[in-house]
Amino acid sequence: MELQEIEILLDKYLAGETSLKEEVRLKEFFKNHPNVPEHLKEYQALFSFFESEQEKTYEGGLYLPKPKPFKRWISIGVAAVFIGTLLIWSPFDNNLPESNSNQQLKIQNTKGLLMMMGNTVKEGRANLNYLEELDTLQAIGKTQISKTKR
Amino acid sequence: MNEKAFLEFINPLKDRIYRLSLRYLISKDAAEDATQEVILKLWKNRKKIKGYDSPEAFAITITKNHCIDQLKLKNNNNLRIVHSNYESHQRPLQQQIEAKDELKIVSKIIKSLSEKEQNLIQLRDIEQMEYLEISQIVDMNETAIRVALSRARKKIRTKMLEIHRHGIARN
Numbered sequence: 541m542e543l544q545e546i547e548i549l550l551d552k553y554l555a556g557e558t559s560l561k562e563e564v565r566l567k568e569f570f571k572n573h574p575n576v577p578e579h580l581k582e583y584q585a586l587f588s589f590f591e592s593e594q595e596k597t598y599e600g601g602l603y604l605p606k607p608k609p610f611k612r613w614i615s616i617g618v619a620a621v622f623i624g625t626l627l628i629w630s631p632f633d634n635n636l637p638e639s640n641s642n643q644q645l646k647i648q649n650t651k652g653l654l655m656m657m658g659n660t661v662k663e664g665r666a667n668l669n670y671l672e673e674l675d676t677l678q679a680i681g682k683t684q685i686s687k688t689k690r
Numbered sequence: 691m692n693e694k695a696f697l698e699f700i701n702p703l704k705d706r707i708y709r710l711s712l713r714y715l716i717s718k719d720a721a722e723d724a725t726q727e728v729i730l731k732l733w734k735n736r737k738k739i740k741g742y743d744s745p746e747a748f749a750i751t752i753t754k755n756h757c758i759d760q761l762k763l764k765n766n767n768n769l770r771i772v773h774s775n776y777e778s779h780q781r782p783l784q785q786q787i788e789a790k791d792e793l794k795i796v797s798k799i800i801k802s803l804s805e806k807e808q809n810l811i812q813l814r815d816i817e818q819m820e821y822l823e824i825s826q827i828v829d830m831n832e833t834a835i836r837v838a839l840s841r842a843r844k845k846i847r848t849k850m851l852e853i854h855r856h857g858i859a860r861n
Contacts, residue, residue, distance in 0.1 A: 554847065556840030560818055582850040589796035593816045598708035600722040602700070604693060604733055 714757035747826040807842035
């Protein structure tokens with residue numbers, strides 16, 4: 541008789557010895573037989589509880605930062621400026637003695653380039669944040685918001 | 691892992707992540723926030739995910755650790771897993787026992803268990819995970835898990851029997 545099988549399974553369940561399949565069997569039984577004998581009523585409530593917990597779902601949105609091709613160009617830009625600076629400081633020029641003013645010019649140029657590099661990175665970062673916000677706004681537009689803030 | 695593959699991975703998991711967060715953090719808002727943050731964490735670690743035997747266990751572990759961190763940070767009464775003793779109701783429980791109330795009773799009983807036991811009930815009885823996966827998440831071996839689960843289930847049953855037979859629960 542099914543009840544006997546169920547009682548055997550319940551003993552195994554309490555001992556932590558049931559397989560997932562057997563546990564599913566127990567849940568199905570209590571779901572399909574609302575009128576169980578008195579001594580099994582607690583299990584009815586317990587497995588109903590598990591069922592109700594399983595039904596809880598996530599209602600919020602999924603926000604992912606989108607891949608940013610822009611970022612790539614920033615790093616390439618930085619690299620280009622860096623290499624450019626190195627070329628200016630290239631040792632191969634050392635055949636001719638440098639005039640003071642030439643050296644000054646070089647230093648100025650390098651400083652200028654380094655500042656530009658710094659600015660580019662800053663701008664790049666600012667753009668990234670903006671993009672993130674933009675992406676988030678797009679994501680909000682695309683996904684349902686059922687979240688209500690209290 | 692590109693965005694599409696990641697979403698395919700996350701979609702079946704997000705409810706599970708949410709439910710576990712809910713068990714730790716109690717509040718729906720807190721659980722929703724936690725789910726967002728865990729998904730973002732997983733996205734940032736998406737290259738690692740493929741390397742795991744059970745990417746799912748990895749995701750759930752991240753969730754668990756995130757929730758524990760949240761509890762430590764906030765240290766807020768609302769967000770602690772409350773090891774509360776079940777309190778007696780004013781009127782006899784027999785009058786209250788409708789399906790809905792019964793679920794509330796079970797819920798309270800489970801919340802009176804230890805954090806470890808609640809976790810195991812969540813992962814095995816509610817999320818229906820295999821012991822192998824659970825052992826990766828809670829860092830216990832299978833035997834230890836079975837023993838702890840058995841103890842937890844017996845506790846639940848005992849408390850429910852008390853309620854049904856005596857009408858008013860005793861501590």
